[in-house]
Amino acid sequence: MQKRGQIVPDLAPVMTVDEIATYLKCHPGSIYRLLKLGEIPAFRLGGSWRFRRDTIDKWIEERTNPLASKAHKMER
Secondary structure (H helix, E strand, O other), rough: OOOOOOOOOOOOEEEOHHHHHHOOOOHHHHHHHHHHOOOOOOOOOOOEEEEEEEHHHHHHHHHHHHHHHHHHHOOO
């Protein structure tokens, strides 16, 4: 089991707020702000937020690649 403050393994499929903040190189408070605004994909497990790494990678791609973002909107 991973202890707090450890570096996230590259293949972690599900990540915590602290792990996703490390992965995105931001403060955990920024993650909680995005959660409150509903701007980052996540789910609750018990009382804690969890993030699927593959979903976060897609979320990043949609925000960094304008063509991917347009294609995603057209699929809906």
